[in-house]
Amino acid sequence: MSTTGMSFAERYRVIQSRDTRFDGQFVTAVSSTGIYCRPSCPARTPKEQNVSFYATSAAAHEAGYRACKRCLPEAAPGSPEWNLRGDVTARAMRLIADGVVDREGVPGLARRLGYSPRHLTRLLAAELGAGPLALSRAHRAHTARMLLVGTDLPAADVAFSAGFSSVRQFNETVGEVFGMPPTQLRARRRSHETTPGQIDLVLPHRGPLDSAGLFGWMAAHAIGGVEDASATSFARTLLLDGGPAWFSVALDVEGRVRMRARLSQLSDLATLITRVRRLFDLDADPIAVDSALSQHPLVAPLVARIPGVRVPGCVDAHEMLIRAMIGQQISVAAARTAMTRLADALGERVEGDEGATVLFPTMTAIAERGHDVLRGPAARIRAIVETAAALADGSLDLGAGDDAAEQRERLLALRGIGPWTADYVRMRVLGDPDVLLPGDIAARAGAAAAGIPADAAGLTAWAVRAAPWRSYLMAHLWYAAPVTQSWRAAPLPPEEKS
Numbered sequence: 420m421s422t423t424g425m426s427f428a429e430r431y432r433v434i435q436s437r438d439t440r441f442d443g444q445f446v447t448a449v450s451s452t453g454i455y456c457r458p459s460c461p462a463r464t465p466k467e468q469n470v471s472f473y474a475t476s477a478a479a480h481e482a483g484y485r486a487c488k489r490c491l492p493e494a495a496p497g498s499p500e501w502n503l504r505g506d507v508t509a510r511a512m513r514l515i516a517d518g519v520v521d522r523e524g525v526p527g528l529a530r531r532l533g534y535s536p537r538h539l540t541r542l543l544a545a546e547l548g549a550g551p552l553a554l555s556r557a558h559r560a561h562t563a564r565m566l567l568v569g570t571d572l573p574a575a576d577v578a579f580s581a582g583f584s585s586v587r588q589f590n591e592t593v594g595e596v597f598g599m600p601p602t603q604l605r606a607r608r609r610s611h612e613t614t615p616g617q618i619d620l621v622l623p624h625r626g627p628l629d630s631a632g633l634f635g636w637m638a639a640h641a642i643g644g645v646e647d648a649s650a651t652s653f654a655r656t657l658l659l660d661g662g663p664a665w666f667s668v669a670l671d672v673e674g675r676v677r678m679r680a681r682l683s684q685l686s687d688l689a690t691l692i693t694r695v696r697r698l699f700d701l702d703a704d705p706i707a708v709d710s711a712l713s714q715h716p717l718v719a720p721l722v723a724r725i726p727g728v729r730v731p732g733c734v735d736a737h738e739m740l741i742r743a744m745i746g747q748q749i750s751v752a753a754a755r756t757a758m759t760r761l762a763d764a765l766g767e768r769v770e771g772d773e774g775a776t777v778l779f780p781t782m783t784a785i786a787e788r789g790h791d792v793l794r795g796p797a798a799r800i801r802a803i804v805e806t807a808a809a810l811a812d813g814s815l816d817l818g819a820g821d822d823a824a825e826q827r828e829r830l831l832a833l834r835g836i837g838p839w840t841a842d843y844v845r846m847r848v849l850g851d852p853d854v855l856l857p858g859d860i861a862a863r864a865g866a867a868a869a870g871i872p873a874d875a876a877g878l879t880a881w882a883v884r885a886a887p888w889r890s891y892l893m894a895h896l897w898y899a900a901p902v903t904q905s906w907r908a909a910p911l912p913p914e915e916k917s
Contacts, residue, residue, distance in 0.1 A: 430472045433458050440625060440706050443495035446473050448484045454598070455479035460490035474500075476596075477557035478548025485598040493561040493596070496623045497702035502850035503887060505823045507532055508546050511539065512554070513850075514820035518690040520555035521582040522660060531820050559583060560596040562689040567593075567604045569620040572685075574601050580685035618688065622668075622676045622696060626705040627727030630670055632898065633699055636731050639751060640742075643759035645766065647774030654773040657694075657734055659687040663769040663778055666695060676701065681770070697819070697850055700729035708852075708891045715884060717870050721895040728894045736817040736848045737810045738779050740830070743840045743847075744803050749795070757794065761785070764792045782811035802835025809833070823849055846890050853887040855879060865896030 425445075433441050434456075441458040448455040449465040455476065456462065473479045476492055486492055501512040510532060514520075519528050528551055529536040540550040547554065563581035566572055572580065578589030593601045631650065638648035646655040654667035661684025671677045678695055682688060696702060705727040713719045722728075733739040745761075746754035765780035765788055786808035793800045809815035815829065823845055830841040839858050846854040856862055857875040867873035872881050885892040 427472065430458075431467060431470065434460070434470075435464050437461065440704060442492075442625060443702070444498045444500060444704075446476050446479050446492050447471075448473055448479045448482060453484055454487045455484040455492060456487040457490045457492040457495050460487055460492075462487070462489055474498075474547050475549060475554065475557065476561075477554045480557055480596060481549045481553050486596050488598060491564070491597075493557075493564050494623060496625045497696065499702050499704045499707075499852075502702070503852055505849075505851070507534070507539075507542060510820045510822065511543060511551065514818070515551060515554050515558060516693045517819055518582065518693070519820070520551055521559070521686075521689070525551045531818070555582075556592060557596070558689065560592055562692065563589060563593055563601070564597065564604060565620055565692070566618075566688070567601055570618055572618070574605075576685055577601070580688045582686060582689055618678075618680045618682070620678050620680075620692070621671070622678055622692070622699075622701055624676060624699075624701040625703075627709075628674075628676070628705070629725055629727045629729060630676075632725065632894070633729055633731060640755065642742075642755065642762050642779070643774075644777035645759075645762050645775060645779050652773070654771075654775045655734075656769055656771050656775050656778050657691070658778050658781070659690060660684070661687040663767070664691055665769070665771045665775060666691060667773055668695060668699065681772075694734040697732035698734050700732060700850070703729055703852075705729070708888050711888055712885060712892060712895070718885070718892065718895060721869060721899055725895065725898055728891055728898070730846060730850070730852070730890045730894050732850050733847045735779070736819065736844075737782055739847050740810070740817055740840075740844055741782075741785065741803060741807060743843050744799075744806060744835060745793075747799070747835075747840060760794075761789070761792050764788070782807045786811050799835060802833070806833055806835070817844070817848060819849060821849060823851055846893075852890045854893070855882050855889040856893060857882075859893070859897075861900040862893055862896040864901060865899035868899045868901060869896065871896075 430445065434447050437459045439459040445458065446455045447458060448471045449469050450471065451465065451469045455473065473482070476486065497516065501509040511528065514528055514531060519531065525536045525540065529539040532539060543554065544550045559582040563577055566577040566580055575586050578586045581589065583589040583592065590601060593604065597604060634648060634650055634653055637646070637653040638650065641648040646653070652667060652669040657664045657666070661682065664680060664682045664687060666678055666680040668676060668678050676699065680691060682691065709722045709726055713722045742758060745757050762777050762779055765784040766777040768776060769778055786804055789804040789807060790800060793803060806815065810817065817826065827841045827845060830836045830844060839856055842854050842856055845851050857879045863873045863878060866878050872878050882889050882892060
């Protein structure tokens with residue numbers, strides 16, 4: 420549910436009703452107390468004249484407010500707004516969450532977005548009430564809170580894991596944001612067993628979660644050695660800036676999403692959390708999506724059967740593009756075999772667990788040796804190797820901060836990439852909630868089963884009514900396809916002639 424354009428009166432009614440659907444989408448600042456809260460805070464509703472609303476907690480920090488100790492607004496899921504929107508603000512928020520400011524500074528963020536640092540700071544401050552440095556600082560505070568209440572890491576490790584440059588900076592920021600020192604925040608933690616050397620965290624989400632579909636998707640597409648998935652869990656390796664990492668995701672006995680991880684450098688943790696959240700679409704607003712799609716009689720039964728559908732994202736944009744290209748025009752089983760062979764031949768062996776002990780090959784390795792490992796038509800192999808080379812040398816870049824139209828144009832200009840692949844990558848890499856793949860065979864089969872026009876033109880015309888949630892419509896159509904029933908959410912690869 421988008422909060423863009425909501426009036427003061429509408430937001431005030433939200434906090435009066437304590438509607439949890441809006442947690443993470445805006446915060447309520449109260450001038451009489453000097454604190455800001457999530458919309459569902461159980462405290463007494465403040466008087467209207469004392470209330471201000473901010474799009475982000477960073478803006479509330481900049482205005483001089485501290486986080487509520489009762490509802491801990493920093494513990495809310497992230498806003499779905501940044502995927503729903505494709506403007507520079509949304510792109511900046513995705514990159515800040517991925518740790519770009521911590522790694523490259525504001526100049527690096529601005530360069531990726533095509534703006535000067537000064538102009539970007541003005542843009543973000545004008546719309547969000549906070550510039551990139553303040554937004555990044557708020558993100559670090561959120562990560563620190565998770566670590567303090569969810570792990571046994573020493574405070575110094577928490578500080579550097581969250582991206583702070585010093586323990587003093589960490590102590591000051593936590594004190595300013597939460598109105599209490601780190602030791603008091605840690606006192607609120609819930610005890611649970613942990614494995615030495617592992618980080619164990621709960622990743623919050625809003626609304627229902629179709630975990631069966633998510634884990635089913637992962638299992639259907641898992642690359643041997645790199646990933647390991649079952650009906651209830653998923654684990655994989657990943658190369659981050661600080662070195663190899665490993666993580667697993669499963670639901671705990673309380674139905675919460677729990678992530679375990681091992682990292683080469685603790686400073687990569689915030690980036691890993693962001694990418695896992697994107698992989699599992701944990702910042703989505705399924706209640707808003709389900710409510711909108713249920714307005715259409717042909718889709719309503721699909722939503723009622725499977726509430727809380729999520730659209731899987733990805734943990735590495737470059738890897739996602741190569742996987743999509745390899746999967747073209749062959750079955751999912753054949754694609755898994757091809758990618759497992761590629762990983763086994765070119766991937767680095769690392770410490771892992773649960774069957775995940777190999778890193779997906781680097782783009783340089785695929786560019787140099789892909790011809791020796793990949794099988795199939797020569798033109799397709801050449802296209803994959805050329806794309807890997809372009810990603811390796813930087814002449815092609817791909818990431819969560821891309822402009823959707825520009826990304827699609829860049830991909831379509833490459834040999835071997837057609838509309839299905841470009842749009843599928845946009846769905847998975849950018850988290851775009853409004854992508855339709857009318858040529859997808861499984862989606863068309865699902866449409867036919869649901870009574871929706873199944874030809875490409877007919878499906879395209881009919882699906883206009885599902886905007887801006889056509890990616891989630893796609894997920895329901897994939898579910899409905901008889902050929903994919905055993906997978907739950909996993910689609911067949913495209914049948915495009917690229």
